[in-house]
Amino acid sequence: MLSPYANPPATLSAMSARHDLTFASDNTAGICPEALAALNAANASCVPSYGEDATTARAHQLFRELFATDCETFFVFNGTAANALALSALCARHQSVLCHEIAHIDTDECGAPEFFTGGSKLLPLPGASGQLTPATVAAALTRGHGVHFPKPGALSLTQSTEHGTLYSPAAIRALADLAHAHGLAVHMDGARFANACAASAAHGHSPADLTWRAGVDVLCFGGTKNGLLTTEAVVFFNKTLARDFAYRVKQAGQLASKQRFASAQWCAILESGAWLRHATHANAQARKLAAALRVLPGVTLLHEPTVNAVFAQLTPAAAAALFARGWHFHPFIGEHGYRLMCSWATTDDVINDFVTDLKSALNGTL
Ligand SMILES: *Cc1c(COP(=O)(O)O)cnc(C)c1O
Numbered sequence: 001m002l003s004p005y006a007n008p009p010a011t012l013s014a015m016s017a018r019h020d021l022t023f024a025s026d027n028t029a030g031i032c033p034e035a036l037a038a039l040n041a042a043n044a045s046c047v048p049s050y051g052e053d054a055t056t057a058r059a060h061q062l063f064r065e066l067f068a069t070d071c072e073t074f075f076v077f078n079g080t081a082a083n084a085l086a087l088s089a090l091c092a093r094h095q096s097v098l099c100h101e102i103a104h105i106d107t108d109e110c111g112a113p114e115f116f117t118g119g120s121k122l123l124p125l126p127g128a129s130g131q132l133t134p135a136t137v138a139a140a141l142t143r144g145h146g147v148h149f150p151k152p153g154a155l156s157l158t159q160s161t162e163h164g165t166l167y168s169p170a171a172i173r174a175l176a177d178l179a180h181a182h183g184l185a186v187h188m189d190g191a192r193f194a195n196a197c198a199a200s201a202a203h204g205h206s207p208a209d210l211t212w213r214a215g216v217d218v219l220c221f222g223g224t225k226n227g228l229l230t231t232e233a234v235v236f237f238n239k240t241l242a243r244d245f246a247y248r249v250k251q252a253g254q255l256a257s258k259q260r261f262a263s264a265q266w267c268a269i270l271e272s273g274a275w276l277r278h279a280t281h282a283n284a285q286a287r288k289l290a291a292a293l294r295v296l297p298g299v300t301l302l303h304e305p306t307v308n309a310v311f312a313q314l315t316p317a318a319a320a321a322l323f324a325r326g327w328h329f330h331p332f333i334g335e336h337g338y339r340l341m342c343s344w345a346t347t348d349d350v351i352n353d354f355v356t357d358l359k360s361a362l363n364g365t366l
Helices: 033-042 052-066 078-091 112-117 136-139 171-180 193-201 247-250 258-271 274-296 316-325 348-362
Strands: 072-076 095-100 121-124 149-158 185-190 218-222 232-236 309-313 330-333 338-340
Touching: 033 052, 052 072, 052 232, 052 258, 072 078, 072 309, 078 112, 078 149, 078 185, 078 218, 078 247, 095 112, 095 274, 095 338, 112 121, 112 149, 136 171, 136 316, 149 171, 171 185, 185 193, 193 218, 193 274, 193 330, 232 258, 247 338, 274 309, 274 348, 309 330, 309 348, 316 348
Parallel strands: 095 121, 095 149, 149 185, 185 218
Antiparallel strands: 072 232, 218 232, 309 338, 330 338
């Protein structure tokens, strides 16, 4: 019910005045200028393959600097592979992964975590605003009896969450402490980790505060939704868990022979600060969109945006008119609670166009 992809708007293929995917997801945008320039620059010479190049070494060093710790980083092509392979390093096949019931690993990865762990069972758990609490996790830890139920192996948290909310460092700490006390490792799905960092910076929280200092063992740090082409970083803070991870990456077909192109993009956005700038922009655009929607009669904001997602309830007629006009976005909460994603590339103009069309839709003139 919560997957945006399970229920595409009926009018997706209809003839329409425009064909605008701006708000459908933050992965509909293109490659950010810094990454594109880095790809071009990396194209100039022949370098060692399979990550043996100097740019990859530099990228690894930049992750250590960003997180202010001696972490170990690997690059894969997408978030599904990052999550599934990370979980396979944390969780044996007879164990379980505790996650939120709307977690991408459960709803949108086609069983890849189960496949790459070799059979670990995902235990989807409820929680308001896409977040788990220690009470829910504690209850799940005592499910089943002995060998008849999988042994809990990992806790997976999404930051920022699928509902556009944030875990505070203290909330992560409480969950991680509980997990570690029961022998579970802590995985963070950070497909939108940059957006979480941008929002958390306002509270004085650093990337380290949101991860290893709060007990996260491994982070899947998204590049794609923040403007990179086909690269996500798997960052191990608990380096013991990274043992043989390079083999898992290779076996899964995720080791790029031309890895310099992934590394160069990471170097470009980490060195220039563009990774945080783009995420800050995406978050700000979501606030702008929310501010414009909040005042419209017939629109209900379902959450105040903390990161780059706006969730709004629209009337069925208004939503249908927008779809017919060619706007693409997904139902996400209930039948008419829609998700509008902003990205590094979302402009003021497109927000204004959308709001203008929505106003017309609401008064029946679109
Ligand atoms: C987008 C996303 C991913 C990664 O998806 P891929 O399409 O496999 O790159 C992972 N987790 C969350 C929460 C996401 O939104």
